[in-house]
Amino acid sequence: MPEGPEIRRAADRIAKVLVGDEIAEARFWFPQLRRFEKRLKGARATAVDTRGKAILTRFDNGLTLYSHNQLYGRWYTTRRDQFPDTRRSLRVALHTATHSALLYSASDVEVLNAKQLERHAFLSRLGPDVLDPDLSPADIDARLADSRFRRRATGALYLDQSFLAGIGNYLRSEILNRAKVHPASRPMDLQAAGRRRLARETLTISRRSYKTGGVTVTRGLARQLKSSGLPYGQYRFWVFGRHGLPCYECGTPIEQVPISGRRLYLCPSCQPR
Ligand SMILES: [Zn+2]
Numbered sequence: 001m002p003e004g005p006e007i008r009r010a011a012d013r014i015a016k017v018l019v020g021d022e023i024a025e026a027r028f029w030f031p032q033l034r035r036f037e038k039r040l041k042g043a044r045a046t047a048v049d050t051r052g053k054a055i056l057t058r059f060d061n062g063l064t065l066y067s068h069n070q071l072y073g074r075w076y077t078t079r080r081d082q083f084p085d086t087r088r089s090l091r092v093a094l095h096t097a098t099h100s101a102l103l104y105s106a107s108d109v110e111v112l113n114a115k116q117l118e119r120h121a122f123l124s125r126l127g128p129d130v131l132d133p134d135l136s137p138a139d140i141d142a143r144l145a146d147s148r149f150r151r152r153a154t155g156a157l158y159l160d161q162s163f164l165a166g167i168g169n170y171l172r173s174e175i176l177n178r179a180k181v182h183p184a185s186r187p188m189d190l191q192a193a194g195r196r197r198l199a200r201e202t203l204t205i206s207r208r209s210y211k212t213g214g215v216t217v218t219r220g221l222a223r224q225l226k227s228s229g230l231p232y233g234q235y236r237f238w239v240f241g242r243h244g245l246p247c248y249e250c251g252t253p254i255e256q257v258p259i260s261g262r263r264l265y266l267c268p269s270c271q272p273r
Helices: 004-018 036-040 114-118 121-125 137-145 169-178 192-212 219-227
Strands: 025-028 045-051 054-059 064-068 074-079 090-095 099-104 108-112 255-259 262-266
Touching (some): 004 045, 004 074, 025 036, 064 090, 108 114, 137 192, 169 192
Antiparallel strands (some): 025 090, 090 099, 255 262
């Protein structure tokens, strides 16, 4: 499943073709949304925001298109009416005079007014978005110290979207590894400096992955690994998917463990229990 950085990049692509332009035609494949086809025609998209893994396309008439890709949904952006060659089913089509933003296979789609957006059941449960440019390490540090979160094992906490929205499976492994935190450790087990490091790495790794298109290692290390012949799947991450391969920091073989039902990767030397 795509995580916050991939969703944010999809939102950027949608914004690029829609924002500022008039919607020339809107089409919905869900019968209950068809009544919005007329209301969106002539509206202008003002922004495409993300909240964790949800995308919010906002229009100047007060309506917002909410979409959550779940496992299968995918947005494509194309020149007008250049439909992609895919076997997925088209769910939403937003056309400007020159471009199209097309959502395939998603089932979780709504059109909401401001009040409905504010009360939205899924959105109101989400914590701050990990890619919100206003989110600071101090904000995350305060959240780690909060009584709602400080007693939870970090391995489970870092998948909980009410703690921070947008972190998924690969970011969880990468962040805990860079912060040298064992997934069984709770925020309350960490020294103040260790907690601050975890807060800092949470932002550093998430923002880097957004900027680079999914690479969490430093630019220097990525370049070095790439020039040694490693494919993208092997040079992009510190630990995720690297079971049995040596840690870039200390050489210890990376281990894979299931935590909260999903695979987590760690270095047993860098992240002692
Ligand atoms: Zn290590």
